Amino acid sequence: MRVKPRQVPALALLAALPWITSTACVQYQPIVRRPPTLGEELISLDEARNHGLLTQAQYDKRRAETIAAWKRIGDAPIVEAKKPEQGAAAAPAASPASK
Numbered sequence: 001m002r003v004k005p006r007q008v009p010a011l012a013l014l015a016a017l018p019w020i021t022s023t024a025c026v027q028y029q030p031i032v033r034r035p036p037t038l039g040e041e042l043i044s045l046d047e048a049r050n051h052g053l054l055t056q057a058q059y060d061k062r063r064a065e066t067i068a069a070w071k072r073i074g075d076a077p078i079v080e081a082k083k084p085e086q087g088a089a090a091a092p093a094a095s096p097a098s099k
Contacts, residue, residue: 038066042066045059045062045066046059
């Protein structure tokens with residue numbers, strides 16, 4: 001079988017088809033970042049103190065502030081978001097008066 005010169009691009013595309021389809025099927029997954037936990041924050045403060053970035057007094061003050069902030073978060077009441085009622089019709093928008 002002899003390949004004609006104008007068939008070469010088509011054959012090259014056909015040969016590359018598995019690679020093209022495999023890369024086209026990759027799904028986007030967003031990076032989800034979560035806030036640090038209390039333990040992670042305390043470890044960061046401790047590392048900063050150990051590396052000389054914070055004095056002992058600064059460390060003690062920030063540690064107490066961090067723990068107090070987490071206690072306030074923990075003491076906050078849990079409020080569930082209200083879902084719209086099933087089958088409830090939306091209020092009609094006011095229409096402009098016709099002349």
